[in-house]
Amino acid sequence: MNTAHPPFDPLVFGPDAQIMKGVDGLNWRLADYEARGGYRALKKIFAEKIAPDALIAEVKKSALRGRGGAGFPTGLKWSFMPRQFPGQKYVVCNSDEGEPGTFKDRDILRYNPHVVIEGMVIGAYAMGATVGYNYIHGEIWDVYERFEEALAEARAAGYLGDRILGGDFSFQLHAHHGYGAYICGEETALLESIEGKKGQPRFKPPFPASFGLYGKPTTVNNTETFAAVPWIVLNGGAAYLDLGRPNNGGTKIFSMSGDVARPGNYEVRLGTPFAALLEMAGGMRGGRRIKAVIPGGSSMPVLPGEVMMKTDMDYDSIAKAGSMLGSGAVIVMDETRCMVRCLERLSYFYFEESCGQCTPCREGTGWLYRMVHRIETGRGRTEDLDTLVSVSDNIAGRTICALGDAAAIPVKSFIQHFREEFAHHIEHKRCMVGERGAARDKAAA
Amino acid sequence: MISAQGIARIDAAIAKYPAQERQSAVMTALAVAQEEHGHLSTEVMDFVAGYLGMPPVAVYEVASFYGMYDLEKTGRYKLCVCTNLPCALSGAVEAAEHLKRTLGVEFNGTTPDGRFTLKEGECFGACGDAPVMLINNKRMASFMSPEAIDRLLAELK
Numbered sequence: 182m183n184t185a186h187p188p189f190d191p192l193v194f195g196p197d198a199q200i201m202k203g204v205d206g207l208n209w210r211l212a213d214y215e216a217r218g219g220y221r222a223l224k225k226i227f228a229e230k231i232a233p234d235a236l237i238a239e240v241k242k243s244a245l246r247g248r249g250g251a252g253f254p255t256g257l258k259w260s261f262m263p264r265q266f267p268g269q270k271y272v273v274c275n276s277d278e279g280e281p282g283t284f285k286d287r288d289i290l291r292y293n294p295h296v297v298i299e300g301m302v303i304g305a306y307a308m309g310a311t312v313g314y315n316y317i318h319g320e321i322w323d324v325y326e327r328f329e330e331a332l333a334e335a336r337a338a339g340y341l342g343d344r345i346l347g348g349d350f351s352f353q354l355h356a357h358h359g360y361g362a363y364i365c366g367e368e369t370a371l372l373e374s375i376e377g378k379k380g381q382p383r384f385k386p387p388f389p390a391s392f393g394l395y396g397k398p399t400t401v402n403n404t405e406t407f408a409a410v411p412w413i414v415l416n417g418g419a420a421y422l423d424l425g426r427p428n429n430g431g432t433k434i435f436s437m438s439g440d441v442a443r444p445g446n447y448e449v450r451l452g453t454p455f456a457a458l459l460e461m462a463g464g465m466r467g468g469r470r471i472k473a474v475i476p477g478g479s480s481m482p483v484l485p486g487e488v489m490m491k492t493d494m495d496y497d498s499i500a501k502a503g504s505m506l507g508s509g510a511v512i513v514m515d516e517t518r519c520m521v522r523c524l525e526r527l528s529y530f531y532f533e534e535s536c537g538q539c540t541p542c543r544e545g546t547g548w549l550y551r552m553v554h555r556i557e558t559g560r561g562r563t564e565d566l567d568t569l570v571s572v573s574d575n576i577a578g579r580t581i582c583a584l585g586d587a588a589a590i591p592v593k594s595f596i597q598h599f600r601e602e603f604a605h606h607i608e609h610k611r612c613m614v615g616e617r618g619a620a621r622d623k624a625a626a
Numbered sequence: 627m628i629s630a631q632g633i634a635r636i637d638a639a640i641a642k643y644p645a646q647e648r649q650s651a652v653m654t655a656l657a658v659a660q661e662e663h664g665h666l667s668t669e670v671m672d673f674v675a676g677y678l679g680m681p682p683v684a685v686y687e688v689a690s691f692y693g694m695y696d697l698e699k700t701g702r703y704k705l706c707v708c709t710n711l712p713c714a715l716s717g718a719v720e721a722a723e724h725l726k727r728t729l730g731v732e733f734n735g736t737t738p739d740g741r742f743t744l745k746e747g748e749c750f751g752a753c754g755d756a757p758v759m760l761i762n763n764k765r766m767a768s769f770m771s772p773e774a775i776d777r778l779l780a781e782l783k
Contacts, residue, residue, distance in 0.1 A: 269644075278751040281710045287751050314642075319694050320750035322764045355642035360653050360763075361693030363748060377649030378684070379691040395647060438712035438753040445754045479711060510753075512712050526711045530748055536691075 195461060198448040199424070199432045200408045204292045209327070211334040214295040220340055222414035223299055226306065227348045231414075236307040240410065242418030244430030249275055249366070249403030250478060250508045252496045261390035262308040263398050271399040272305045274315040274407055275371055279363045281479035281530060282510030285434040286404035288446050290317065291324045293408070294331035298354065300407030302341060303414060305352045308400055312353050315404075316371050319359035328356045363534035367582045368401040370536070381538045382582035403508075405434055425451030429495035433509050437462040440469065440515035451495040458494055458511070469515040473598070477507020479527050480587030482594035486514075504594075519612040520599040524591055525550070525557045531588035542585035545576040549592055556603060559610030566596055566603055627673040632658045636677065648678045652688050656695055657763075665696040693748070694763050701736045701743035703782045706760040707770070708747040716756035717771065722746065724772040728779065741782070 194201035203217045214220070226236070241256030262270060274297060278286040289297060301313050317325045332354060335341040343351045357375050359365050365374045369383035372394045393399020409431055413421045422430040429451040435458055438444045442463025449458060455474070465471055471486030476494070482504040484492075492502040499506045514523060532550040537543045549572055552565050573589035580586070596603055605613035628636070639654035655674045656666060663670050666689050675682040689695045696704070707725060709718045722733075725744055729737050736743045752758045755768035759778070767778055 279749045281749040282712045282753055283749075284751050284753050284755075318751050319692070319763070320747075320760055321752070321766065323766065357642070357650075358653065358657070359692070360657060360695060361748075362691060374653070375643075375650055376647070377652040377678075377680070377688065379687050395644065436754060438756065439715040444716065444756065510712075512715070514715065518715070523711055523715075526709070526714055530710055533748060 194434070194446060194448045197424070197432055197450050199412050200289060200296060200405065200434065201293060201446075201448050206292060209292050209294060209331070211295060211331070211338060214293070218415075219295050219411070220299055222411035223302055223340060224346065225414060226303065227346050227350075233307045233309060236303065236414065239418040240307070240413060243409075243413045243421035244418075244425070244428055245406065245409055245413065245421065246429070246496060247403055248405035248409070248433065248509065250280065250480070252506060255402060255406055258390075258400060258402070259304065259308055261388070262310075262400055263391070264309065266309075266398055269312065269395075269397045270308060270310040271394045271397055272301060272308060272310045272313040273368075273371065273375070273394060273399055273401045274301055274313070274404055275366065275368060275401050276315055276317045276404045277359050277366045277371060278318050278404070278508075279320075279366055280508050280510060281527070282436060282438050282475065282512040283478050283508040284436045284438075285446050285509060287318070287321050287324055289404055289408050289434070290321075290328055294328050295335065296408045296411060297328075297404055298331060298335050298341060300410035301354055302345065302352055303410050304400070304402065304407060305354075306350055310400070311351055312355075314355050314357045314375055314394075316357045316359060316365070316375060319361050322358070325356055325358045332356060362536075363530075364536045364582070364584060367584065370582065371401065372399065379536070381536045382584075384581055405509075426495050426497075429497060433494070433506075435494065436508075436510045437513065438510065439513040440466045440471075440518070441513050442466050449494065452493050452498070455489045455492050455494055455511075459490075459513070462513075465513070465515055467515075469517060471513065472516045472518060473514040473520065473523075475504075475510075475512040475591075477505045478510040479512065479530065480583075480590055481505045481507040482590055483520075483598060484594075485598050517614065519557075519606075519614060520595055520602045521553065521557045521606045521612070524595040525553045527591045528553045528588070531584065531591075535584060535588070539580040539585065541576045541579045542588065545572055545585065546588045548572050549576075549588060553592070556606050559606070561603075561607035561610075563607060565607065566600065569596060627670060628659060628662055632662055633677075640678075649680050649684070652678055652680065652685060653692070656685070656689055660695060660763075665699050702741050704743045704745060704762050706745040706747040706763075708750050708752075708756070708758050708760075710747075710749045710753075712749075712753035713756040713758060716753075718757040720772070721757035721759070721770050721775060724775055728775070742779075 188206040191205045245255040246252040364370045365380040370380040374380040389399040434448045474489040475483045496506045528550040532546040535546045573592045576585040577589040602613045636655045639651035643650035659670045671685045675685040733746045757770040759767045
């Protein structure tokens with residue numbers, strides 16, 4: 182068991198934190214959660230006999246959008262579940278967090294697991310599902326074990342299982358672990374994986390709401406999405422919306438990584454300026470200048486640092502700036518970083534993680550990686566840049582799932598914004614910037 | 627082939643899914659089998675297939691699809707270091723180089739004494755703790771500076 186969960190100041194997640202409010206690294210147990218007001222939302226629903234439709238309407242009003250990457254309106258997704266379906270329905274939590282740069286769900290699950298359980302019970306009640314699974318990334322085994330403990334606590338206290346809080350609603354929730362496949366973060370691959378198969382995405386339609394786990398109606402939401410639900414039930418959708426901006430309700434946990442002084446998770450109101458978020462993370466490491474930022478996980482377009490410094494952190498503002506909020510993983514790169522090398526590592530990742538089902542992705546991700554690798558190692562050709570863009574265009578939109586697009590987007594955006602670095606690499610066979618370029622210059626002199 | 631304790635863990639997993647969906651427990655069953663045997667031999671996978679009522683090939687498919695299963699023998703300690711971009715920006719490349727130098731092996735290599743196998747990992751979802759390492763799939767080690775790596779290696783006998 183990993184014991185590397187040191188206590189910390191509850192304000193480490195930020196003064197506006199809602200999901201992580203009062204969380205100090207040690208107080209993850211049921212009694213602690215109840216002391217913070219936990220499970221009050223669930224009690225309120227049963228005490229006031231709030232109807233499932235009213236709950237879905239409240240979530241719609243909150244403008245809560247999927248926190249896993251796509252940003253799809255949660256209330257709308259919930260409303261897709263068939264009401265009068267006679268058979269089994271499922272809710273599934275996607276905690277298969279493997280999008281490079283993203284590490285928020287791990288912190289939610291290890292420091293505040295009951296908020297996810299409460300959110301899932303409420304979601305299950307709203308959608309009429311009686312069984313659920315939380316699919317947890319295989320690499321965070323201690324978090325999976327802790328979640329199992331939290332489930333046992335919730336069952337023993339009557340918050341989970343048969344006749345919850347003595348009422349008519351029953352919901353069985355189980356933890357399921359992955360074992361090292363990025364693609365299982367895609368919701369239909371995740372369902373295949375729970376069924377005990379290779380995690381290869383399914384054709385859509387049919388969507389999971391009509392044909393999901395074991396062919397039954399299923400809704401898959403991200404960990405952070407479920408974690409936002411109890412607050413919305415307690416305080417109302419309008420109040421949640423007010424925390425953020427129109428169409429961008431609530432707070433969001435941003436995972437800050439890369440060249441910042443204090444990498445970590447920061448929960449802020451949607452619409453917070455990037456510059457303020459960067460300051461919370463201690464600013465740039467070593468006082469260096471910001472060069473580039475991937476604002477939403479490695480699959481989203483990179484943006485120049487100066488663009489980000491003028492952008493606010495919400496779905497619509499980031500889209501307007503030319504990228505996407507994605508999972509909220511903010512990867513920051515400073516002036517010493519070679520953009521070719523950064524892209525090379527990302528391209529290798531998509532090549533490695535392509536599930537192999539669709540030819541454009543299986544073959545194309547290899548082509549992309551080998552070409553970027555060739556440029557990085559000084560063997561690039563002038564025509565490579567156009568070929569990279571052309572291959573990217575021939576992958577994107579031609580695959581069953583979004584991994585193909587995710588592999589194409591970094592390539593296109595890195596070349597779009599930092600073309601001169603790639604051209605310099607091809608022409609001079611070395612980096613234009615960075616410590617390695619400077620060192621080689623010195624050696625050559 | 628699998629201890630009584632291991633079977634109990636597999637049975638607990640089976641109980642999470644509908645009665646006719648024993649296959650859903652295959653990921654746990656393979657994880658348990660790997661824990662007990664070090665890697666997944668054909669015999670072990672065939673046992674899992676029999677226990678869950680799956681065609682053996684369906685078990686092989688799962689075992690070869692998910693990166694944390696080992697079909698080949700590894701050292702006593704499998705050390706996996708994430709070198710993806712966020713980690714690389716925070717010292718993961720240096721951590722990997724230090725491991726290679728200290729152990730005298732490249733990625734996918736095993737030390738001659740059979741103690742360590744070194745692997746390159748993809749995102750563990752712990753980028754804030756970079757550099758991060760995973761030891762035998764279960765233990766995450768955070769902030770792995772060269773000094774922290776030396777301490778870890780000394781601890782793993």
